[in-house]
Amino acid sequence: MGAESTAGDDGLSPRERFERWRDLVGRTRVTDTTSAHVETFTAELRMFDMGPATLMATSFPSARFRRSERMIRSSDQELYHLTLLTAGCHALERADDQRETHRVGDLCLIDSSHPYDGRFSGARSSGPADPRATGISVDLPISQLPVSPDRVRDLLGRTLSGREGTGALLADFLRGLERQAHTLEPAEAARLGTVVVDLVAAWVARELDALPALPQETRRRALMEDVHTFIRHNLHDPDLTPATVAAAHHISLSHLHHLFTRHSGGETLAASIRRQRLHKAHRDLADPALRGAPVHRIAAACGIPPRVRVQPCVQGRVRDLPERAPTAGTAAAGRGRFRCSSAGVKPRARGLRASHDAGAGSGKPKSRVEVYSAVRAVDDVVGGSPADPAGAASGEGELVEARGNPWDKGLSAKVRFEYWRDVLARSRECETITAHAESFEADVRRAELGPVVLMGSSFPSARFRRTEQMIRRSDQELYYLTLLTSGSQGLRRGRDQAETFGVGDLALIDSSTPHDVRMLGDRTPDGAGSEVTAIGIDIPQSLLPAPGRHVRDLLGRRLSGREGTGALLADFLRGLERQAHTLEPAEAARLGTVVVDLVAAWVARELDALPALPQETRRRALMEDVHTFIRHNLHDPDLTPATVAAAHHISLSHLHHLFTRHSGGETLAASIRRQRLHKAHHDLADPALRSAPVHVVAANCGIPRASEFSRAFKAAYGISPREHRHQALNAAATDGRSTG
Known part of the structure; x- marks a missing residue:
């Protein structure tokens, strides 16, 4: 692909090897390069052209790289140089008397427009060879990043961690990209170059907290997306009003009204909330699974108190159910089925505050990551007031780190299963069956990344069926991408398509076609039962640039997550699932865009191989x-x-x-x-x-x-x-x- 070069050629003297290696590095990094190991020099260098970016991986003895004012005046390519150190140590000195030391796992960002002096010290190897430094670098044009260079200048030369959050995702992606780069076709490499630029931009914005530096219209759109998401999540709360929405987003009520009417074609915020509540009630009243629930219960679950009369139509006529007082069993079932508040949060007035004040201690809200625990399940299903573990009642309701098994207290196994099933159905509506309902234990973690939903779950063997009737009733027009990390999966899709998936395989299906998925678990280490673990991504079909008529050729097929772009996607999903709880809302939304771009690159790569199909x-x-x-x-x-x-x-x-x-x-x-x-x-x-x-x-x-x-x-x-x-x-x- 592109330009791939190595410098460690046999037949050359050590000095010639050093000069060749220096010339290759100098293609994108023009510096005065010196080394004390010229007489015994050996090095490796792999360089890959990836459209807007250049990827370089190198291993070399201790060396020094100096870029002077004269070099900048002579030639400035206006590039950012991003380096991930994987062995050795890097001491950097910049012209403004800035001195930093970078160690293994650190990220360092500099530019070609300012002088610097970088000294790489190698790590001692077990053999007689000279100490060696290794690193992975990305060079990309300054103009590619959507953040002002004046703002980025605050990051240049600093020691930035590649061990957590978006930094860890970027570092892991670069390691995987370096491993897979030799397998990439030129078009595939160019698409992944765009993903690299987007991921670096998300990381830079995270480090700068750069949302205020974005264009005003972009900030308005991001704010309105957050408002719509907040409303959808809190429709069940009768205290949801324009005033509470404005307070949750730290803006004035008049400013919110102005923005909302501008972006909604004239509809007011109060009218929008009322319309969405009635729409949800209309849908729930038509749901056969809820036929035994009183109308006033369904209305209350949609945030409409009993004093408000709702008469949605079902099949062309008003549904007429008696307004009888529910029994204890009916009330319990109704609560568990209709309301889903954030983990550990009391589901009424506190729900609004907790959703946006989750990071009260740090002054920054956390992203919508939900760890579903017994505390939340007890509160929603039986209406109790359990103890307040792990800060559940302290305002940190959005994110709860459950200790041990998060389903182990207060609920019967059957109720645990029903609650887990309802959580999955928030974006993957299907009929869920398991033979382990009487002893059910599961974990599920759900994070919203802008328009994308990330979900990680472990559970016993289960079956998931989506029927024509479900599709006619409600089709969100989503793609479901699943990475299986343990267990096995059998899939029947449409009329006659059948496929089997194993660990490391990727499965892509859509919400618009019937399917029947059977997931079988591996034996747990203690031998107590079987367990399936998987990571899922739900993406609106409209976000992928590939036409739906092309993507359908991939749906239901077994696709590998072990090599090429598939391996990069699988590794990124694993890292994203690990880091999701650390992300802030704006950061999560930016990474959602990266996920869409990476899935689009993977789909395009898989489609390139399809002409061979009969x-x-x-x-x-x-x-x-x-x-x-x-x-x-x-x-x-x-x-x-x-x-x-x-x-x-x-x-x-x-x-x-x-x-x-x-x-x-x-x-x-x-x-x-x-x-x-x-x-x-x-x-x-x-x-x-x-x-x-x-x-x-x-x-x-x-x-x-x-x-x-x-x-x-x-x-x-x-x-x-x-x-x-x-x-x-x-x-x-x-x-x-x-x-x-």
């Missing part, structure tokens, strides 16, 4: 996508062969040819009509929809004209829609009486 496989994948699109849009009267072809970016004639070939001669228009009639036939026989008029059922199936529907239905089934409904409901009533 043409028939690609045709089947396209037809699977067509069938899914039709099922999701049967309710739309504008669903026609032309709209299907346009949605998949293919010609109408090509679509007709493929469809008739794969459907045994049935045309696409006939298939749409048949599926609409079949759905109407099913809905008319549903006792839950007995009060819906026939023409409403027909319209919900994409047939708005009642006369047209009646003729087509009778032609297909030999009976009118009303007669079919009458017979089906009578048969259901007879069966019910005989069963009773």
Whole structure:
């Protein structure tokens, strides 16, 4: 790839080796380079061109690098030089009398526009060789970083740690990149160069706390994103008002109103909160899993007190449930199912304060990282007031480091399982089943990185199913990326795709296609049971630059996380999961952008290898996508062969040819009509929809004209829609009486 060079060539004298190595380093770092080991010089150097950045890894005896004012006047490439020291010691002196010493694991940032004098002292090896220093460096243009050089100047030459937070993520990424660089194709290397620049920018911004230095419009957008996230997380709290939102973000109420109406097309903040609460209630009332919950319970879980009347519609009619007082069991189930507050936080008024004052001791809020513990579960499920461990009641509610097993007190195993299942369903809605519900123990850690959700979990063997019904009810249009770190995984997706995954494999699926995942655990060290551990990333499909019709070729396939860009992505996810609890909100959002860029680079790399797939496989994948699109849009009267072809970016004639070939001669228009009639036939026989008029059922199936529907239905089934409904409901009533 690019320019890859080595300096340690056989056949050269030590002095010639030194001069060649010095010339290679001087391609991006023009300095006066000297060494006391010229007469015995041996060195290694690997240089990789990565689009906007240059990566260099080198090992050499003790040496000195001096850059003078004269050199800068002669040639200044206007670069930042970032170095991660992996062996030895580095003493740096800059022109402003700044002196720093860097040791293994430290990061050092300097620029080519200021004089410096750097002395690298090697670490003594076990053999007779001279002491050697080793390091990994990145050179990138000053213009690439979105932070003003005047601000970055405060970091130049300082000793900055690469052992925690974003610094650790950057250091680990550079180590992995150096290991994998020789496997990268030029286009792949250029994409990863962009990731390097973004990650360095996130690290620099973290070190500077540089958000105020960003453009004003960028800061406004970041603030509004934080406001929307805060509202979504606290809809359940009746004390959520514009005033509490403004206070949580340390801005005036008038400024908040001005910004919100500007970014929301004129909608006020109070109206937005009310609309989102009603939308959540509307969705929950339509959820079959919550049919036993009283309406006032669902309303309260959406932040609407009992005094406010809510009448959402379900299937075209008002849901009418008795307003009865819940039993103790119902109340417990309702609380656990509907409310999810931050770890260790009382779920009412304290929830708002804790979400943004988590770092009260340091004066800085922490990111939305949640460690779900028994304390939180007891509070939410049974409404108790447990003891206050680890600062749970001290205002540090956003982040709780649970001691030992975080599920070990106060809850039955079955309730632990149900609570864990509900936490996962916040972004991965599915039917979750386990054979270990009676002895269930699990950990789950969840962090929000801007638009991306990071989740790490360990749990017993389990099964996760997402059905067509779930997709029709709610589809967030997400990609689910999972890295398996222990155990094994079996996946069935769509109609006939099946795959098996092992440790180190990456699995990419989407929320828009049915799937059935079985995860089997490895035996735990104490032999007590089996355990699966995994790290997941949920990304909005709209954020990946690759078209969905291309990405679908990767969905459900076993992809390696052991080499190339896949290994870099897997290692980055492991490091991010370790460091997530240290991140501040702005830092987490910036790293979310890095995650998206890295996933995009990995997807592009995997797609580059896809032309080798058989043409028939690609045709089947396209037809699977067509069938899914039709099922999701049967309710739309504008669903026609032309709209299907346009949605998949293919010609109408090509679509007709493929469809008739794969459907045994049935045309696409006939298939749409048949599926609409079949759905109407099913809905008319549903006792839950007995009060819906026939023409409403027909319209919900994409047939708005009642006369047209009646003729087509009778032609297909030999009976009118009303007669079919009458017979089906009578048969259901007879069966019910005989069963009773």
